[in-house]
Amino acid sequence: MLKVPLYNMDGKKVGEQELSAAVFGVDVKPTVLHEAAVAQLSASRKVIAHTKTRGEVRGGGKKPWKQKGTGRARHGSIRSPIWKGGGVVFGPRNTRNYEKKINRKVKQQALRMALTDKVAHDRLLVLETLTAAEYKTKTMVKMLKALPVGRKVLVALPARDQKVVKSLANLPQVTSVNVGSLNITVLLGHDTVLTTAAGTKKMEEMFG
DSSP, rough: OOOEEEEOTTSOOEEEEEEOHHHOOOOOHHHHHHHHHHHHHHTTOOOOOOOOOOTTOOOOSSSOOOOSSSOOOOOSSSTTTTTTTOOOOOOOOOOOOOOOOHHHHHHHHHHHHHHHHHHHOOEEESSOEEESSSSSSSHHHHHHTTOOEEEEEEEESOOOOOHHHHHHOOTTTTTEEEGGGGGHHHHHOEEEEEHHHHHHHHHHHHHH
């Protein structure tokens, strides 16, 4: 079992929290982390670029001139790709799928590796509890200043607490998520993961 300091909301150490080595003490392989991150970013990519084919461009219903006798090349539509204002050949389409296949077990392993990396670099901070008596950002700012957090903080809650979430919402460098919504990109994108003792237990249940 691994052990990390357990803090209260005043930033004082009040004990130690045991962590499962099966989740927080695995071998970290950068290639697996990279594969999982690329797969998630690809799946969330929005396809914006889109060109119209000759069948989708407006107009061109009438044959521009008769087939024979004019001395000019034959044409059936002014919306042919070789005409100005015509359709586009082999242009980007919004039907393109950027998703990359990744096995569920690999994705789970990548999450464990990301959490292990946080523990190894003292970037997983565990609180006894995290509560808010009222909607007050100042309370959260005071707590974060008392803790050894990095520049960007991910607050992983075992269950949604509306007062905590709303109190953190105005802090630009802080993101709050439920433990069940943790993913590889959000873990890699934050310096510090701040959770509670109950949050670590839920991570062990979900990712173990």
